[in-house]
Amino acid sequence: MSKHTPGPWKVDEEFYMYVMKDNLVVADCYCCGQNGHLPEEEQKANAQLIAAAPELLGALKRVKRFIKNGRELGYITVPDEPDTGCKTIKLINQAIAKAEGDAE
Numbered sequence: 001m002s003k004h005t006p007g008p009w010k011v012d013e014e015f016y017m018y019v020m021k022d023n024l025v026v027a028d029c030y031c032c033g034q035n036g037h038l039p040e041e042e043q044k045a046n047a048q049l050i051a052a053a054p055e056l057l058g059a060l061k062r063v064k065r066f067i068k069n070g071r072e073l074g075y076i077t078v079p080d081e082p083d084t085g086c087k088t089i090k091l092i093n094q095a096i097a098k099a100e101g102d103a104e
Contacts, residue, residue, distance in 0.1 A: 007054025011047045016040075019051045026050070057099045064092050 005021050012018040017030035029047040031038040038046070067089060070076030 004054070007058075009051040009054060011044070011051050016044045016047055019047050053099070057096065060092055060096055060099075064089075064096065067092075 005024075005026050007021070009019050009021050009026050012020050017028060018025050019027040019029065027047070027050045029043045029050065031043065031046075037043075067076055
C-alpha cells in the first residue's frame, strides 16, 4: 500500500462533506445510496473524524513509543493478565496496522 496523503487535513468550511489537503479533496463524506443520504450532522462528524486521522495516527505511534520506553526503563509495568496493559498494546498495534494498510 502506498503512503497516505500527509496531514494536516481539514474539513472544508463551505462544503463540510469534503476533507481537504492543500485545496485537494482527500475524502468525500457525502453519502447517498438506496435509502437516501446521511444526515448533514453525521456527514460533518464523519469529515471531522477523517480530518483528524493523521494526527490520531501520529499520537497513537507516540503513545506506543512512550509505553515501550517506559517498559524498558521500568517506570511502566504491564501485568500479564489479559484485560490489562497487554490488551491495550495489542489494540494499539492493530489500529496502527489498520491505518497503514497492514491489517489482515
